[in-house]
Amino acid sequence: MAIPSPYVLRETGSNLVRNIVMTVAAVVTMAVSLTALGGVLIMRQAVNQATVQYQHGVEMIIFMEATASSQEISGMHQELASMVPGQIQRCYYVDKAHAWTEFKQIFSGEPDMVKVMDLQKMPPSFRCVPAKAQNVSVLANQFQKQPGVLDVKYPGQAIREELARFATLRNVALVVAGGVMLGAIALVVNTIQLAIFARRREVAVMKLVGATNWFIRVPFMLEGLTEGLVGAIIAFAVTFFARNTLASFTGSNPFVPSLPLYVSPHAALLTGIFVVVVGALVGALGSGFAVRRFLSV
Amino acid sequence: MIRFDHVSKTYKGSVPALQDVTVDIQRGEFVFIVGPSGSGKTTFLRLITKEEPSDGGEIWVAGKEVGALPPWKVPYLRRNIGCVFQDYRLLPERTVYENVAFALEVIGRSRHFVKSQVPQILELVGLGKKMDRRPNELSGGEQQRVAVARAFVNRPLILLADEPTGNLDPATTAGIMRLLERINQYGTTVVMATHQHDVVDAMRKRVIELDHGTVVRDQARGIYGMVDA
Ligand SMILES: Nc1ncnc2c1ncn2[C@@H]1O[C@H](COP(=O)(O)OP(=O)(O)O)[C@@H](O)[C@H]1O
Numbered sequence: 193m194a195i196p197s198p199y200v201l202r203e204t205g206s207n208l209v210r211n212i213v214m215t216v217a218a219v220v221t222m223a224v225s226l227t228a229l230g231g232v233l234i235m236r237q238a239v240n241q242a243t244v245q246y247q248h249g250v251e252m253i254i255f256m257e258a259t260a261s262s263q264e265i266s267g268m269h270q271e272l273a274s275m276v277p278g279q280i281q282r283c284y285y286v287d288k289a290h291a292w293t294e295f296k297q298i299f300s301g302e303p304d305m306v307k308v309m310d311l312q313k314m315p316p317s318f319r320c321v322p323a324k325a326q327n328v329s330v331l332a333n334q335f336q337k338q339p340g341v342l343d344v345k346y347p348g349q350a351i352r353e354e355l356a357r358f359a360t361l362r363n364v365a366l367v368v369a370g371g372v373m374l375g376a377i378a379l380v381v382n383t384i385q386l387a388i389f390a391r392r393r394e395v396a397v398m399k400l401v402g403a404t405n406w407f408i409r410v411p412f413m414l415e416g417l418t419e420g421l422v423g424a425i426i427a428f429a430v431t432f433f434a435r436n437t438l439a440s441f442t443g444s445n446p447f448v449p450s451l452p453l454y455v456s457p458h459a460a461l462l463t464g465i466f467v468v469v470v471g472a473l474v475g476a477l478g479s480g481f482a483v484r485r486f487l488s489v
Numbered sequence: 490m491i492r493f494d495h496v497s498k499t500y501k502g503s504v505p506a507l508q509d510v511t512v513d514i515q516r517g518e519f520v521f522i523v524g525p526s527g528s529g530k531t532t533f534l535r536l537i538t539k540e541e542p543s544d545g546g547e548i549w550v551a552g553k554e555v556g557a558l559p560p561w562k563v564p565y566l567r568r569n570i571g572c573v574f575q576d577y578r579l580l581p582e583r584t585v586y587e588n589v590a591f592a593l594e595v596i597g598r599s600r601h602f603v604k605s606q607v608p609q610i611l612e613l614v615g616l617g618k619k620m621d622r623r624p625n626e627l628s629g630g631e632q633q634r635v636a637v638a639r640a641f642v643n644r645p646l647i648l649l650a651d652e653p654t655g656n657l658d659p660a661t662t663a664g665i666m667r668l669l670e671r672i673n674q675y676g677t678t679v680v681m682a683t684h685q686h687d688v689v690d691a692m693r694k695r696v697i698e699l700d701h702g703t704v705v706r707d708q709a710r711g712i713y714g715m716v717d718a
Pocket residue numbers: 500501503504505506524525526527528529530531532533
């Protein structure tokens with residue numbers, strides 16, 4: 193199928209300009225919906241990072257000194273093992289290398305933070321699932337005084353609150369994204385319908401002289417695709433540049449509570465690409481629907 | 490070139506528009522379809538281009554059975570058929586040149602082809618000097634010439650004209666008829682629906698008369714009214 197692209201581009205362009213108000217409305221609603229969607233994804237990444245050390249039921253982390261000797265570490269190993277299963281359900285050891293990997297992941301958006309740390313400065317730790325969650329503070333106090341222990345953290349309540357806060361935010365944002373998306377689709381369909389109506393004479397002549405269905409449809413579908421794409425690019429820009437603000441809505445940094453959460457540019461970029469793909473798809477499908485419905489060929 | 494074989498057509502919720510029509514039109518013929526308003530002339534033409542499906546019978550156009558044609562092939566059928574209407578159906582925002590060029594552009598013809606064909610065809614219809622006018626700056630006869638040019642620019646095998654002179658005065662009508670005759674002489678099969686007696690009588694071409702959707706007369710070198718052949 194040979195479509196001379198100057199023709200298609202000219203038609204798409206003039207379609208978009210003809211009804212500028214509707215086009216802008218479609219683009220803006222698309223952008224709002226996709227921003228909400230992108231925001232959820234960004235926040236989810238932030239929360240996953242904040243809770244990465246506390247997954248699989250871990251409620252207590254015993255951080256050893258970075259300089260702790262191997263005797264101190266194996267001593268802790270044995271002591272913890274002796275408390276299973278009465279007081280502790282299970283424990284696992286996170287060595288320096290693993291801690292360093294985790295650290296770099298959490299601070300991948302902040303090269304300055306990564307620069308001042310290094311593998312040797314990372315504290316190894318024991319991540320423990322207590323037998324009874326309510327005993328965690330007693331256990332923590334007990335280990336705090338052991339030789340070689342830097343600190344014991346048991347932020348169970350904080351983590352649970354953080355996850356709950358995220359779940360609420362996510363549900364609200366997804367409802368907004370879904371609702372506004374319905375509006376955006378309706379507006380895309382409507383702009384295409386208006387464009388088809390405005391060009392009904394041309395369309396009639398095209399059918400008469402034997403233009404193929406796709407030749408007639410493509411300019412209208414490109415119009416919808418463009419609307420989706422432009423809306424998505426706006427949403428992409430918002431979510432990308434506001435990523436740390438969005439992340440901070442869900443909680444604070446797991447290492448340094450006074451610092452906000454970070455989302456790396458890389459992760460935000462992937463989210464943005466996803467958002468753009470969704471926008472383009474919705475635009476194309478919306479206009480595809482409109483073309484099928486209103487452009488009988 | 491066009492063959493109707495026991496073709497019938499009834500629109501939804503309407504009386505039959507065509508009933509058991511059997512007609513054979515050869516390549517290069519000039520044929521009038523006559524009959525009063527509502528007799529089925531337009532329907533006859535719309536079945537040829539598959540703007541409407543038939544209910545029964547077979548319609549052969551340029552060697553293809555139209556009823557068996559899948560939808561995606563219909564545009565290619567129509568590229569062999571030029572159409573002219575009583576109301577011209579030109580695009581008002583486009584110039585004469587652009588109106589004719591449009592018909593080629595939208596079937597993917599090259600820019601070079603368009604540039605060489607359009608002026609040539611506009612010369613043929615006598616509008617070589619008015620290529621940059623818009624339809625509303627032309628007389629009815631001139632607008633119909635543009636429509637004929639658009640229908641003919643792709644050199645179709647068949648030209649269908651539905652009451653093309655219905656809005657024109659006698660002198661202008663004669664000009665359009667000469668133009669159609671000329672196109673016919675180039676080898677294009679012309680089928681023209683009309684209910685104007687004088688037009689048909691002046692030409693002495695084959696006449697197919699419809700009445701309430703049935704063929705009541707098919708006469709070579711006929712006139713409008715029913716007289717001895
Ligand atoms: N789109 C349509 N829907 C319903 N009935 C139609 C339609 N087009 C034509 N008809 C009917 O079909 C019959 C033939 O109409 P038509 O082919 O337009 O005749 P003509 O062109 O000779 O005036 C008429 O009775 C008319 O009312």
